Amino acid sequence: MSLISFIISQTQLPESSIKNTLELLNEDCTIPFISRYRKEHTGNLDEVQIGDIVKYKEQFESLEKRKVAILKALEEQGVLTEALKQKLEATQDLVSLEDLYLPYKKSRKTKAETARLHGLEPLAKIIMSQNANDLESIAFKYLKGEVASVDDALEGARHIISEWINERTDVRNNIRYQLERFATISTKVVKTKKDSEDAQKFRDYFDWDESLSRIPSHRLLAILRAQSEGFIKLKIEIDDDKALSKIEDKIIRSNNACADQITLAIKDAYKRLLLPSLSNEALQNAKEKADADAITIFAKNLKQLLLGSPLGEKRVLAIDPGFRSGCKVVCLDAQGVLLYNETIYPHPPKSDQIGAIKKISSLTEAYKIEAIAIGNGTASRETEAFIRKIHFKNDVQVFVVSEAGASIYSASKIARDEFPNYDVTVRGSVSIGRRLQDPLAELVKIDAKSIGVGQYQHDVDQTKLKKELDTVVESCVNAVGVNINTASTSLLSYVSGIGPKLAENIVAYRDAHGAFTSREAIKKVPRLGDKAFEQGAAFLRIKEAKNPLDDSAVHPESYAIVENMATDLGKSVTELIGNKELLKKIDLKRYCTPSVGLLTLEDIIKELEKPGLDIREQAKVFTFNQNIKTISDLREGQLLPGIVNNITAFGCFVDIGIKESGLIHVSNLSDSFVKDVNEHVSLHQQIIVKVLEVDIPRKRIQLKLHN
The missing domain is CATH 1.10.3500.10 (Tex N-terminal region-like)
Structure with missing residues (x-):
């Protein structure tokens, strides 16, 4: 059986789509690039379908490799007959292959x-x-x-x-x-x-x-x-x-x-x-x-987490709360650069609320803070209540942010390289603040397993887990796009065609020569060749570039098409962008070529309508019930606001503002049968829950989704 026949048997995808996709993969094209910019070649396959082709290609190659090893071993033993050879070559799965080989295996003395x-x-x-x-x-x-x-x-x-x-x-x-x-x-x-x-x-x-x-x-x-x-x-x-x-x-x-x-x-x-x-x-x-x-x-949860709502480029004061050791406070500019750090002690044993209020107020005014991010760990509720007592001169939004994995980041080499002169507490606070500004940009710095969304992630096959999670991160990063002039090495490394080494080269070039002013300038980065540029350029954005298309998802290979569209309308490219009425007048069939069809042209028009649009929703302020401080305050029948903080096969866990998360069992998500928890809730979704049962000795809370 050929590779293409094997993949068809597993996926039922069209032969031409598989054949063309394999050719692109063999040319070192990435899944995000193929699914976004080679739709005509693949017959409009999405990332999942292309991922399946990759998976079954690897399975087939693994099977063929094992066949070669077995045939060689049997030949060396002098037991390989033509009939046995034909059986082995016709086998389509490893189990059957190993069964055929079993009588000839050299084993310990039986x-x-x-x-x-x-x-x-x-x-x-x-x-x-x-x-x-x-x-x-x-x-x-x-x-x-x-x-x-x-x-x-x-x-x-x-x-x-x-x-x-x-x-x-x-x-x-x-x-x-x-x-x-x-x-x-x-x-x-x-x-x-x-x-x-x-x-x-x-x-x-x-x-x-x-x-x-x-x-x-x-x-x-x-x-x-x-x-x-x-x-x-x-x-x-x-x-x-x-x-x-x-x-x-x-x-x-x-x-x-x-x-x-x-x-x-x-x-x-x-x-x-x-x-x-x-x-x-x-x-x-x-x-x-x-x-x-x-x-x-885990992959679904991670995707939802990475595509969580960003606040955007706002000046943030971030707090890593604590009792005895105090609350670590940092001030960040709109790009996440650390401007100032301090420790305040509003809680016991010091209980210096007056001093802490003065400090927070002065920092908020001095650094023109627009939002405050509070970590959701120890002393989070107390710190949130304390912050909400402060009367700010300007409108300052207050957010509670997940700390999951922040301690892992703060002790990592990435954090040490970024902040060599600061200790782990400052780095942790910075991570909390940056997560509010842009969850994706910050979370890519952390080993995905450490983020803690899923079930038994340390018990599953670690190689398969890492591969799947890396694919999810790559997909999310490329779906959003990356500002090449502010992105970290970690973020850039997930861009299609870039990888860790080229990411380091991009940052080094940026540090030495200043911000990139055009996508064409990216070609000057050492060792970034034509293939890497082809794969990655459209996912790298240049803000305020001379050519407005450099801040869009339009691929540089299609710039000429857009320029022709603008010329035919008697307009400039700048006038064309965002002008829905003008864009509606374009007859796309006029611009079709053997390599560029309607699928690509429709994508170009969508992008021109809203160039560089972030696919993520903006972060929204959320407030827990201030009367619920511990599990002892819960009563059956209460309706409470909560945030989904983990999704499993058997239901989802909800943060209701206390130390213990409550569980909405799959049977309590809906009155009808629930096949997939993700069809009813998403990670970090703000919901209303009803308290069904409280088991204080076992610290278990049963909840129901209130519609």
Whole structure:
């Protein structure tokens, strides 16, 4: 099977779209570039579809690589027949490939191998023929050396037969089918650890059983974590009698002593070889599916977080709140540059509210502060209440900002390089302020796993998680676009075609030569060649450039088209931009070429209507119920404002302004069936919730979405 045929079988996408997309990928084009600027080539495939092509291309290449290795190994062993070669080459998945290779794998010394060394393979073949009448007499002929009795000879022969049964693809696939459809996962608590404090969070799974095919991803990952930490033991089980009967039906065709020996060998193969191996495989498959579900949820959450509402270029005073150590205050200009830092102590034990009010008031006036960002960690509510007491001369908006991952950033090399003369507390406050100004620009500096939106992110396949999250970050950065004259190295590194090294070169060139005044000037950056420029230029924006298209998503390769449109209308490009009436008059078919079709031209018109428009909504002020300060203040039936701060497969968590987040279980999101939590809520969405239940000892709050 060819690569294109394989991808078609997995995606059902048109052959021409796949073929053209593969050609672009082989030319080192990125997914954001292909989906945005090569729509005619791909047949208007979106990022997800192009991502699927990349995924299945990698799967196919991995499969082909394994085939080559197996064929080489079999050839070296001298066992590669033409029939076996054809079977291997026709195989379309790794499981079937490994099953075909299983009989030829060089493994540690097995019971079957020992029996062969004792010369018992001919006896095993006689038994499998099922024609022998006096089996004991036949077995007696094989007594030699360590084979001291007929029972020893028959046992050795059974070990060989067990191995043969284990290697049969039809037998393995039948048990796989039963495991896939009917397996249960059951758990038992480790009694010696049952009462430990750490075990209590897993107590729901101390004695649990459930269908393996139906267990939700979050529950399976929780059970596997409990097992890895030694609190429970788990088993994968199916109906053994049914499984054995299925194998016997495939193999036994007589009713004599041979059949009796084969029955014993089947039981041995099943218990010792097949079930342990295939139940582990089934558990691993379930784990991979749970990983995929968890990674998908994490990716959706991360996308929503990265595309969170920015305040924009406003002067911000940011506060990292605290009690004993005080509140760390920083003042940032509209571009996020640190202007001033200070520590105030409005809370116990110092309780210097008067001094703190004077300081905040003077800083707000001195630096013309337009907004205040307060971290949502320890002392957040108290600090917010304190700030709201201050009467500012000008209108100052107050926001509570998520601190998730801020401590990771403040101790990172990126933060140390950016602020070598400041400690982690100042860096953390800067991060909080910048998150309000532009969440995307700041959050790209942090390892996405540390942001803490999702479920069991440390338990899933870390390579797959990183790859998926990097794809999400790249997609978000390119969807928004980047101001090349203010962007950090971290942000620039995610721009299509740029990467970490070129990002460093861009910043170094900018520091040495000043701001870029045109997209054409980007070509002067060392090592930034034509391919990198082609892939990245349209995602890099130049504010107040001579050519207004340099601050738009119009690709430089299409500038001539826009200039022709303007000339045909008797206008300049500047007059054309934002003039919807003029743009409506353009007959796009006049500008079609073999490489530029209506899809691209329609995108150009949309961009000219609102050039450089930020796809994100602007940040809005939100206020919690000021009467709710601790979990003890909650009562069933209360309606409260809240902000969604995490989304999982089983529901979403909501910040209602106290230390503990409340859970809206998936069943309480709607009166109808909920297939996907994200269809009902989004991360950082401001909602109204109803308190259903408060469990103070366990610090659990059950909520319902109030419509």
